Amino acid sequence: MKKRRFCIFLSALLLIAITFVPCVNAYQASSYGTNYYDGMDTRSIAQNARSELSSMGYSSSYYLNEDADDAYNRMASDQVFFFFGHGAPGRILFKESSGDPMEAITADNPSLLKISDYSYSSLHDIALAVYLSCNSANSDATNGNLLDESESKGVDSSVGFSNYITQGQAAWWSDKFWSYLDEQYTLNGAVEWALIDVRLQYGLLNPGGIDSYVIEGDEDIIIDPAMSGS
Incomplete structure (x- = not known):
């Protein structure tokens, strides 16, 4: 009888452990x-x-009006990183676009927070990084290139834009983009279909710069169900 109770007790502990493992991981x-x-x-x-x-x-x-340094320090623990806001070649701007060192994340600016400071492959757990901001796919002599630097540190796939983008179209694209990814579209498929939705909403000739998207890395990645970078 005692042996049976002990076995039941062990089974209960195992079920509890199984229940909590997904939360930890x-x-x-x-x-x-x-x-x-x-x-x-x-x-x-x-x-x-x-x-x-x-x-x-x-x-x-989601983080609202976040400090750039907090977002920067969190990146190495992310599997998906999404920023929508002001940007420029080689940098994304948090809170304000004043260029304050604590408010920008750059690819390689020696005076600001920079992705290049991460060690090789230290961002390999990021499956997808999306920089939804103006000129985020472009290079700058001082700031570097966000997409290239992300890939060099291990990010599987990243998305940026090589032109100015307008807020309305960018917001519409974002909502559709994440919805398509939630339906298990590939990254390229989600980007393209979300762009089509923007054109349907705002006009074929008025995509608001969203058609300047650039994908770096694996275009066929599917991030649903949840996954880590490889």
């Missing part, structure tokens, strides 16, 4: 939105992205 997704002084407000879009990523199985969080 949950894949992390971070979405960033900011309310800028110039009227640009991307907070609701970051929240929408967070919801879709949560639906995919990620331990998903």
Whole structure:
């Protein structure tokens, strides 16, 4: 009788352990939105992205008006990184576009937070990084190139834009993009179909710069169900 009770007790402990393992090992997704002084407000879009990523199985969080250094320090623990806000070649700008060293993440600016400071392959757990900002796919002599630097540190796939993008089209694209990924579209498929939706909403000749997207890395990656970079 005692032996049977002991076996039942061990089985119960095993079930508890199985229950808690997925929580400990949950894949992390971070979405960033900011309310800028110039009227640009991307907070609701970051929240929408967070919801879709949560639906995919990620331990998903959104951060509003976040400090750049907090986002930077969190990157190495992310499986998905999403930023929607002001940017320029080689950098994304948090809170304000003043260029304050604590408010920007760059690819390789020696005076600012820079992805190049991460050791080789230290971002290999990131399956997807999306830099939804103006000229985020372009290179700068001082700031470097966000997509190239991300790939060099181990990011599987990243998305940026080589032109100015308008807020309305970018917001519409983002909502559709994450929704398609949640339906298990490939990265390239989600980008393309979301662009089609933008054209249907705003006009074929008015994509608002979204058609300047650039994908670096694996275009066929599917991030649903939740996964880590390879």
